[in-house]
Amino acid sequence: MSKTKKKKAKRIALHGKSRPTEGNKSEGLGRLKQKSPSAMRRAKDRKKPEEIGKQRLLQLQEKQRISKEQQLIKRKSLNSFQDDILQRQKDFEIKEVEMQNLEKHVNFENENSRKAYFREFKKVVEASDVILEVLDARDPLGCRCPQVEQAVIQSGTNKKIVLVLNKIDLVSKEIVEKWIKYLRNEFPTVAFKSSTQLQNKNLKRSNVPVTQATVELLNSSACVGADCLMKLLGNYCRNLDIKTAITVGVVGFPNVGKSSLINSLKRSRSCSVGATPGMTKCLQEIHLDKHIKLLDCPGIVMATSTSDAAMILRNCVKIELLVDPLPPVEAILRRCNKPQIMEFYGVPDFRTPLEFLALLAKRQGKLKKGGLPDCDKAAKSVLIDWTGGRISYFTHPPETHTLPTHVSAEIVTEMGKAFDWDELEKGNQEVLAESSTVQMGFCMETAGMTQGFPAEGGCDLAMEGALVEDLELRDETESMDDDQDTEFGPMTVEMKSVKAKSSASSEAAPKPVDLKDILYVDPLHQGQALKAAGKKRKKQQKRADKLGTKLSDTLTSAMNFSF
Numbered sequence: 001m002s003k004t005k006k007k008k009a010k011r012i013a014l015h016g017k018s019r020p021t022e023g024n025k026s027e028g029l030g031r032l033k034q035k036s037p038s039a040m041r042r043a044k045d046r047k048k049p050e051e052i053g054k055q056r057l058l059q060l061q062e063k064q065r066i067s068k069e070q071q072l073i074k075r076k077s078l079n080s081f082q083d084d085i086l087q088r089q090k091d092f093e094i095k096e097v098e099m100q101n102l103e104k105h106v107n108f109e110n111e112n113s114r115k116a117y118f119r120e121f122k123k124v125v126e127a128s129d130v131i132l133e134v135l136d137a138r139d140p141l142g143c144r145c146p147q148v149e150q151a152v153i154q155s156g157t158n159k160k161i162v163l164v165l166n167k168i169d170l171v172s173k174e175i176v177e178k179w180i181k182y183l184r185n186e187f188p189t190v191a192f193k194s195s196t197q198l199q200n201k202n203l204k205r206s207n208v209p210v211t212q213a214t215v216e217l218l219n220s221s222a223c224v225g226a227d228c229l230m231k232l233l234g235n236y237c238r239n240l241d242i243k244t245a246i247t248v249g250v251v252g253f254p255n256v257g258k259s260s261l262i263n264s265l266k267r268s269r270s271c272s273v274g275a276t277p278g279m280t281k282c283l284q285e286i287h288l289d290k291h292i293k294l295l296d297c298p299g300i301v302m303a304t305s306t307s308d309a310a311m312i313l314r315n316c317v318k319i320e321l322l323v324d325p326l327p328p329v330e331a332i333l334r335r336c337n338k339p340q341i342m343e344f345y346g347v348p349d350f351r352t353p354l355e356f357l358a359l360l361a362k363r364q365g366k367l368k369k370g371g372l373p374d375c376d377k378a379a380k381s382v383l384i385d386w387t388g389g390r391i392s393y394f395t396h397p398p399e400t401h402t403l404p405t406h407v408s409a410e411i412v413t414e415m416g417k418a419f420d421w422d423e424l425e426k427g428n429q430e431v432l433a434e435s436s437t438v439q440m441g442f443c444m445e446t447a448g449m450t451q452g453f454p455a456e457g458g459c460d461l462a463m464e465g466a467l468v469e470d471l472e473l474r475d476e477t478e479s480m481d482d483d484q485d486t487e488f489g490p491m492t493v494e495m496k497s498v499k500a501k502s503s504a505s506s507e508a509a510p511k512p513v514d515l516k517d518i519l520y521v522d523p524l525h526q527g528q529a530l531k532a533a534g535k536k537r538k539k540q541q542k543r544a545d546k547l548g549t550k551l552s553d554t555l556t557s558a559m560n561f562s563f
């Protein structure tokens, strides 16, 4: 190799093919410089994020390509494409109807929380094997939610619905029996009375079947009917040979006692309970034992055809937030015996609901500026009496049973398959056997009237006089609103007897009563009344002690003076 050729080869090895110009001379130097290890590392670091970004982009594009291909394969045939569109449309329509139902009662809860509650409810339905739909025994049909049942039915036949008739202590046993008979045409129904105890642990649970429960037991704060419900769930596991745990969702209207039912089964205060609707805000998991997990769900309102007044009377609304409490009070007055309501509230005769509220406000000292009666406050106090059970009411089941549109005979058979109906029937039969004595006890405490048609049973017979009198009165002064009555069906409204009334104040919180009168207090408020009675007694004791000391001091000083 000639000398020039050797030089050229050396140059090419160092700087590449081209001859170094001024520009690439410095580049070449730069490259030489970069070859130092630290420079190399720096260069590497500079490149890294770009490379990573590129890589990610490629991956994403690849993924998108694959998913597009998959979708295309899916929609290859026109039929499947059409099906897909129809399904999407159907889903959209269902969602829209659900949202509209939620939006209907926009005055009740703020919209976001209602939607959030609905999402929680959906989660509960998805996660549960068995859904306990809790119904208030006073108005089971009114607080039944077809949309809830529909959602469960649509989510597959492996999910079962059980109806729990809660708050049976607030109605007569005959009515409970009738409702059980009516409802079991559709789903297994369990009669229940939740524990209303205030303590956190060791909530009392009676082993006595609901059927054999005495008035005292039902009026106590102990839970009744838990054994029957536990047996039903146990049988479900056994019949389906479920070795692992089952999830039981507890759903229903606000304030029907879902959380109280869970606490009663758990025997501790695992969920917060309160007389105002909307206590439960989000899904809550409670492990009953290693076989049963309970899910507490916020109460949801999705009724389509009921008025706001009806929903307020069903305790689905926070009374303190009501903008116009007059319509529900009107609805109450329409259903009440006028002389009894006058006696109950100690007001003279009135012609219109507004006049009644004005009289009541004056009597209760609820006055606005300038001494004007505060009818809103008075109306709210009446509503509190209604929802708190001081004005008690209960509806009667229709005489003949017809399946609701969303439940077919096949669904009824399918849903009932997994449960031991005989066992359930046995429990309910026991209720019927004992009901007559309890019915008497229930009626002694109350006086009432039936709207729609007279109810059978001792209670209504005992009140026959009042009923006739009232019907005559209503003919003259009050016209029944048919729309309102279809919302509730035949209903009996009852006022507490004079003895009970004297212990119940017109305010939400009961006035302190003597310990001996505690039995006459509404079971809903017995815990509070007991506390108040204890305090009252202590106060009386203190006062007596003070008086005694004062007296002895006076006597001593008098003696000193004489000496």
Ligand SMILES: Nc1nc2c(ncn2[C@@H]2O[C@H](COP(=O)(O)OP(=O)(O)OP(=O)(O)O)[C@@H](O)[C@H]2O)c(=O)[nH]1
Binding pocket: 166, 167, 168, 169, 170, 192, 193, 194, 195, 196, 253, 254, 255, 256, 257, 258, 259, 260, 261, 272, 273, 274, 275, 276, 277, 278, 279, 280, 281, 297, 298, 299, 300, 523, 524
């Ligand atoms: N008398 C009586 N009262 C009950 C019974 N069960 C529940 N309650 C009362 O009903 C009110 C509502 O009970 P909750 O358990 O908070 O009802 P909920 O359905 O969980 O209510 P939300 O959280 O609003 O959905 C409380 O004041 C309870 O003490 C029952 O069997 N008998």
